[in-house]
């Protein structure tokens with residue numbers, strides 16, 4: 001086995017956080033190696049945002065993140081901000097636009113963001129090793145010692161700083177592993193329970209039978225779980241409910257908890273029904289409700305409430321019940337679609353063990369954790385990439 005290669009810094013995981021950290025650490029001097037078992041770097045960036053990468057959010061603030069310690073993300077987010085990343089994107093002349101709610105997407109392709117980060121690494125002479133398996137990681141004195149395997153050949157590498165940027169568990173078929181959590185535990189750091197987040201919720205057979213005719217119907221909904229509320233699109237699917245508002249609330253939902261859904265928060269449905277009862281008494285309730293909410297939803301709700309008659313013959317109490325079905329729908333998901341489709345992983349390496357300015361482990365000098373592997377999880381909307389850039393930069397700046 002070839003041995004004795006020495007790098008100032010070795011980073012495990014060539015995703016968003018790892019590439020940002022590698023480029024920034026190398027720009028400050030020192031030899032940097034970035035390792036990934038995948039064939040290409042930044043694969044999640046490539047597939048993100050429907051191929052256009054929602055690379056940050058104009059409104060990024062600590063309140064957009066979930067963590068056991070909600071203060072932990074503040075320092076990194078403040079020192080490398082959304083404005084800093086936007087400036088980098090503009091330096092590379094990558095055209096972008098705001099889609100909605102401060103979410104910035106490339107006009108062209110997410111590959112431009114991957115290429116930008118690769119160029120930043122090339123300019124700073126980062127050594128990128130892809131298709132490389134990490135078979136051992138140990139700490140010897142002041143250095144870390146790794147055994148790597150590439151095309152059947154083993155190689156030993158030593159480094160003063162080791163950065164873990166191996167991400168979470170979501171989308172295992174793209175190379176996600178729990179490797180970062182195992183390493184954290186090996187070095188004595190606490191790992192908080194992980195769960196799939198930003199993920200569609202699933203429902204029991206009763207629900208699916210009942211709402212199957214609505215598959216494909218979308219509404220602008222207000223969805224609440226406990227004290228948390230999101231107002232974004234919701235989509236009925238063959239497997240249950242999805243769409244941005246459902247993905248958002250999935251990060252807050254826990255088994256056995258109901259979620260409350262207002263399928264038309266912008267309109268008082270009862271008032272509209274009453275007004276139409278006066279002006280068009282002969283029209284069927286379903287026809288009128290179908291003018292207010294999507295037709296298929298209107299039909300299904302009227303069937304469920306046995307309101308298959310003209311609105312003029314329908315009492316206000318029944319109309320109020322119908323309006324409540326739109327505004328006050330309470331459902332109990334049975335689960336989530338899990339890591340197979342989740343955008344992120346909640347939980348992970350406990351922030352109590354890390355320095356929030358540098359991401360360095362408090363008990364193991366030279367060991368850093370950045371990006372999604374850390375117990376910091378953003379909302380949907382570009383926040384997770386911003387955390388990857390900010391935490392990657394913070395570690396790169398400290399090395």
Ligand code: FDA
Nearest residue numbers: 013015016017037048049054167175179371372382384385
């Ligand atoms: P990331 O997962 O990017 O990188 C980890 C790297 O480590 C991978 O390259 C992996 O191959 C490597 N690795 C893992 N185990 C290893 C091992 N044992 N040995 C070697 N290498 C190993 N966020 C956002 O802000 N805007 C968006 O538009 C989207 N869109 C989106 C779409 C989809 C489909 C998904 C799944 C996720 C998103 N996200 C997102 C979330 C975002 O992709 C995610 O939060 C970041 O990529 C996290 O960056 P990291 O660098 O921490 O991990």
